[in-house]
Amino acid sequence: MSDDRRLDVLRAIVEDYVATQxxxxxxxxxxxxxxxxxxxxxxxxxAALEDExxxxxxxxxxxxxxxxxxxxxxxxRLATVKALSPAERRAIETFLTGAVDVDDVVQRSVRVLAQxxxxxxxxxxxxxxxxxxxxxxxxxxxxxxxxxVVITSSGRVEQRIIELVETPxxxxxxxxxxxxxxATVGQRLPEASLRLAEMIETFAPNDRPIVTSIxxxxxxxxxxxxxxxxxxxxxxxxxxxxxxxxxxAIKPVLEAIEEQVVLLxxxxxxxxxxxxxxxxxxxxxxxSSTAVVSSAYGLDDQALATLGTVGPTRMxxxxxxxxxxxxxxxxxxxxxxx
Amino acid sequence: MSDDRRLDVLRAIVEDYVATQxxxxxxxxxxxxxxxxxxxxxxxxxAALEDExxxxxxxxxxxxxxxxxxxxxxxxRLATVKALSPAERRAIETFLTGAVDVDDVVQRSVRVLAQxxxxxxxxxxxxxxxxxxxxxxxxxxxxxxxxxVVITSSGRVEQRIIELVETPxxxxxxxxxxxxxxATVGQRLPEASLRLAEMIETFAPNDRPIVTSIxxxxxxxxxxxxxxxxxxxxxxxxxxxxxxxxxxAIKPVLEAIEEQVVLLxxxxxxxxxxxxxxxxxxxxxxxSSTAVVSSAYGLDDQALATLGTVGPTRMxxxxxxxxxxxxxxxxxxxxxxx
DNA sequence: GACTGGCACTTGACCAGGGAGAGTGCCAGT
DNA sequence: ACTGGCACTCTCCCTGGTCAAGTGCCAGTC
Numbered sequence: 105m106s107d108d109r110r111l112d113v114l115r116a117i118v119e120d121y122v123a124t125q126x127x128x129x130x131x132x133x134x135x136x137x138x139x140x141x142x143x144x145x146x147x148x149x150x151a152a153l154e155d156e157x158x159x160x161x162x163x164x165x166x167x168x169x170x171x172x173x174x175x176x177x178x179x180x181r182l183a184t185v186k187a188l189s190p191a192e193r194r195a196i197e198t199f200l201t202g203a204v205d206v207d208d209v210v211q212r213s214v215r216v217l218a219q220x221x222x223x224x225x226x227x228x229x230x231x232x233x234x235x236x237x238x239x240x241x242x243x244x245x246x247x248x249x250x251x252x253v254v255i256t257s258s259g260r261v262e263q264r265i266i267e268l269v270e271t272p273x274x275x276x277x278x279x280x281x282x283x284x285x286x287a288t289v290g291q292r293l294p295e296a297s298l299r300l301a302e303m304i305e306t307f308a309p310n311d312r313p314i315v316t317s318i319x320x321x322x323x324x325x326x327x328x329x330x331x332x333x334x335x336x337x338x339x340x341x342x343x344x345x346x347x348x349x350x351x352x353a354i355k356p357v358l359e360a361i362e363e364q365v366v367l368l369x370x371x372x373x374x375x376x377x378x379x380x381x382x383x384x385x386x387x388x389x390x391x392s393s394t395a396v397v398s399s400a401y402g403l404d405d406q407a408l409a410t411l412g413t414v415g416p417t418r419m420x421x422x423x424x425x426x427x428x429x430x431x432x433x434x435x436x437x438x439x440x441x442x
Numbered sequence: 443m444s445d446d447r448r449l450d451v452l453r454a455i456v457e458d459y460v461a462t463q464x465x466x467x468x469x470x471x472x473x474x475x476x477x478x479x480x481x482x483x484x485x486x487x488x489a490a491l492e493d494e495x496x497x498x499x500x501x502x503x504x505x506x507x508x509x510x511x512x513x514x515x516x517x518x519r520l521a522t523v524k525a526l527s528p529a530e531r532r533a534i535e536t537f538l539t540g541a542v543d544v545d546d547v548v549q550r551s552v553r554v555l556a557q558x559x560x561x562x563x564x565x566x567x568x569x570x571x572x573x574x575x576x577x578x579x580x581x582x583x584x585x586x587x588x589x590x591v592v593i594t595s596s597g598r599v600e601q602r603i604i605e606l607v608e609t610p611x612x613x614x615x616x617x618x619x620x621x622x623x624x625a626t627v628g629q630r631l632p633e634a635s636l637r638l639a640e641m642i643e644t645f646a647p648n649d650r651p652i653v654t655s656i657x658x659x660x661x662x663x664x665x666x667x668x669x670x671x672x673x674x675x676x677x678x679x680x681x682x683x684x685x686x687x688x689x690x691a692i693k694p695v696l697e698a699i700e701e702q703v704v705l706l707x708x709x710x711x712x713x714x715x716x717x718x719x720x721x722x723x724x725x726x727x728x729x730s731s732t733a734v735v736s737s738a739y740g741l742d743d744q745a746l747a748t749l750g751t752v753g754p755t756r757m758x759x760x761x762x763x764x765x766x767x768x769x770x771x772x773x774x775x776x777x778x779x780x
Numbered sequence: 781g782a783c784t785g786g787c788a789c790t791t792g793a794c795c796a797g798g799g800a801g802a803g804t805g806c807c808a809g810t
Numbered sequence: 811a812c813t814g815g816c817a818c819t820c821t822c823c824c825t826g827g828t829c830a831a832g833t834g835c836c837a838g839t840c
Contacts, residue, residue, distance in 0.1 A: 129803050142813050147804070165804040165819050205602070241589060243579050251579065253591060253601065261601050263591065264543070340678060341696040350688060358679040467832050480784050485833070503790050503833040 112139060113149045114158055115182040118170050122418050127167030172383035172417065175395070179380050179421050186422035188430050192220060196434050203438065206230060206259045210336050213411065213435050218339025220427040223415035224357065226398075228371060229334040230258035230408045230439060232326065237288045237296050242281040242318065247271060250318065254325055256293070258408055258439050262328075266321050272314050280307075280315060284322070293326040300326075333368055337361050339413075346416045347393070356390035357414060371398050371410040378429055383417050393417055397424045401432040403440045411435065450477060451487045452496055453520040456508050460756050465505030510721035510755065513733070517718050517759050524760035526768050530558060534772050541776065544568060544597045548674050551749065551773050556677025558765040561753035562695065564736075566709060567672040568596035568746045568777060570664065575626045575634050580619040580656065585609060588656065592663055594631070596746055596777050600666075604659050610652050618645075618653060622660070631664040638664075671706055675699050677751075684754045685731070694728035695752060709748040714738050716767055721755050731755055735762045739770040741778045749773065 116137045120128040130143040130150065139146065150168055153159045158174035161167070170178065188196075199216045203209040210227050217225035235256035243251040248268040255261050272280075287303050288296035300319045307315045340361070347353035360366045370386060372379055381387075382395045398412025412428055454475045458466040468484040471477075477484065488506055491497045496512035499505070508516065526534075537554045541547040548565050555563035573594035581589040586606040593599050610618075625641050626634035638657045645653045678699070685691035698704045708724060710717055719725075720733045736750025750766055 127803090131803075143803095144806095144813055144815090145811085147806095148812085151805080161804085163820060165802085166821075167803065239583050239589070241579075241581050243581065243591075245577050245593075251577070251591065251593070251599075253581075253589065255583075255589070255603070261589075261603070263599050263601065265593070265599070338700065341693060341700050343696065344688060344693050348688060350682060350686060350692070354688070354692075355679060355682050358681065362676065362679050465832090469832075481832095482784055482786090482835095483782085485835095486783085489834080499833085501791065503831085504792075505832065 109139065109141070110149045110152060111177075111182060112137075113146060114153055114170070114174060115178060117150075117153075117159055117168055118174065118178045118182070121169050122420055125418065127162055127169050129167035132167070170418075172385070175382045175417055175421070176385075179382070179425075183422045183425075186426050188220075188426050192427075193430065196220070196430060200434050200438055205261075206439070209435060209438050213431055214336045214338035217411065217413060217427065217431045218342060220431070221339075221413045221415065221424050222342050222345060223339060223413040223419065223424065224337065224342055224361070225339045225411075225413050226367060226371060227336045227411040227435075228368070228409040229336070230256070230260055232256060232260065232262070232328065232332050233293050234402075234406070234408055235260065236290055236292050240281070240284050240288060240322070242277055242284065244272065244274070244277050250277070252318065252322055252325070254322065258403065262325050264321055264325055266317065268314050268317055270314070272311075276311055276314065280318060284319075297323045297326040333364050335364055335367055337367070342415075353393060353416070356388075357394060360388065360391065360414075370396050370414065371412055372396075373410075376400050376402075376407050378425055379412075380421065380425065395419060395421075397421070397428050399428050399432040401436040401439075403436060408436070408439065447477065447479070448487045448490060449515075449520060450475075451484060452491055452508070452512060453516060455488075455491075455497055455506055456512060456516045456520070459507050460758055463756065465500055465507050467505035470505070508756075510723070513720045513755055513759070514723075517720070517763075521760045521763075524764050526764050530765075531768065534558070534768060538772050538776055543599075544777070547773060547776050551769055552674045552676035555749065555751060555765065555769045556680060558769070559677075559751045559753065559762050560680050560683060561677060561751040561757065561762065562675065562680060562699070563677045563749075563751050564705060564709060565674045565749040565773075566706070566747040567674070568594070568598055570594060570598065570600070570666065570670050571631050572740075572744070572746055573598065574628055574630050578619070578622050578626060578660070580615055580622065582610065582612070582615050588615070590656065590660055590663070592660065596741065600663050602659055602663055604655065606652050606655055608652070610649075614649055614652065618656060622657075635661045635664040671702050673702055673705055675705075680753075691731060691754070694726075695732060698726065698729065698752075708734050708752065709736050709750055710734075711748075714740075714743065714745050716763055717750075718759065718763065733757060733759075735759070735766050737766050737770040739774040739777075741774060746774070746777065 116133055117128050120133060120136055130146040133146060134143055150159065157171055158177055159168040160171050162169060196216055200209065200212055203212050210229055214225045214227045235258045237254065238257050239255040241253040245251055248271045249265060250268055251263060251265050253261065253263045283303060287299040291299060300323055304312060304315055304319055343354050343357060360370060378399045380397050383392050386394060386396055393416060394414060395417045396412055396414050398410050400407040400410050402408035411432055413424055415424065454471055455466050458471060458474055468481040468488065471484060472481055488497065495509060496515055497506040498509050500507060534554055538547065538550055541550050548567055552563045552565045573596045575592065576595050577593040579591040583589055586609045587603060588606060589601060589603050591599065591601045621641060625637040629637060638661055642650060642653055642657055681692050681695060684695065698708060716737045718733065718735050721730050724732060724734055731754060732752060733755045734750055734752050736748050738745035738748050740746035749770055751762055753762065
């Protein structure tokens, strides 16, 4: 028995099952693939594959379906990366280039990713903690109110309005602005936060209350976890494809989507490159029939955040991986141009 | 045959059907309500109600279920408004008061509304076109870049960065800022947009290119439909309650949620007060088994935008209406405090 | 005249039983 | 090492029969 053919059989089973959503038997498998052997031979191969845990039978003497381990093998060693069609590439490009700001980029990528993959798409906003400070603005509003604006290297603009204990002089505001700018621009946000703390003591004691209040607010903004965890989700209507059993297939996904924390875990750490997590690999018990394809995106080789799709384990992995990878590249490029 | 009792019967049918999700027959109806008459009498009343179109039988000689017209009657004339429990009121209040900015207010209201009603919650961001300008800031960044910030009366902060053809002088920027401020602060955004247009010609011809570019960007921001249509959605996991037929009950709602335009239509015009749209009244054919409860919210009596819930027509209308109304009031108050 | 009890009737829901079909494992043969 | 053949095992689907819930109607009662 040749090892090569056994793997071919596994690949064929995965492809057929993904296409038809039905357990695949030895005969129907031969109808769709020319393997040059008889059904009986295939059956032997299947028995071996089952022994090794790559496929299973939903019930005795039905066709076979791939196990998580089978999909894993398929993804790791059997799948040939399916290049996107030129039309798809163009679609991504034209759709993304219309974006006016970071918010828009994220929103458009969710849409395009959902559309390309027919799955649920998730895009994390560019991480604040991984960006650097590009510009800081301190503006006096009416009364003792002050507007603080931070623009990051990835184009995100965060702002906050605070009320000071007393109205600061025009000159003090200017002084604060230029010193903060000097201390933070170009720094990554967590470090900028440290510099700010050190800076307070360089001001005259009289001014400290105002300076402190401004600086702590900025620090909070720099290290704000809430805004670091912002996420956009789209394509939930594609949940239809997950199966017809609402409680086991669809509800868990909807629940995961509602909980940002869970969602972030799903996307995983922003390690560079494409990650595929299948079934139990998601680390979420109720998502056992779900798979996540995710990729970091960023400026140059610097990972900024993560995006990806959530779909049924029985998905078209090559196509999904190609789409996720392509969108990640384009988004990275968009943010770099900005 | 007393008219009063017939309406009591209708109310009882609606309540029972909402509670059990099963067609209600004359006997089981008497088990749960003391109407003081026999099943046969109820049957006669039911026959009359059916003739008038308030209830129907899913099939010959099954129990009755309310029609859209029946629900409408229930909502208009039969439902006694169910006051929220003190615990619920406190829940809303404590949950909303933690919010730090408008974004946060909206996000928290979606959550709390979804949780209270066990339905899908929708909250529209405070409309820009209905707000007035509170503050405008023009800040020179590095090179010829300029940051424009608009703060509205409802606390929304919109910002945009543009690249000018040439680097403006510090003085020109200051001049533009003060004149724009003078012309727009306190105005509603559409009017402010007009004032800006008039203002261009008061500048020296040399400065016009720069002024024009800044002013048009601001105008766009003021009248930007995209940001006027921002919407937050939550509680999609509650779709489980819509029924077990994915294609007819759940998918249409998910599709509506994906399309902001559809969603906005659903919420409806921000007329003040509570609006209930049942089945075909939603104006969306595929949402025939869905009902929308919505309410405008705003500062004082000035409607700013709309929020509401989407649920199955067989929902607990009194409870839902109470929750939507309460959240709308609290959100309005939050934004006024801001 | 309004209500009630009784009765015949209708209908979907819920089994049980019985092919049909797809697929398997295994074995003897090439 | 592969193949053809065969007995076997499941699910799927159809049929038929019973059951319970509910109805409409009618004659009778207060």
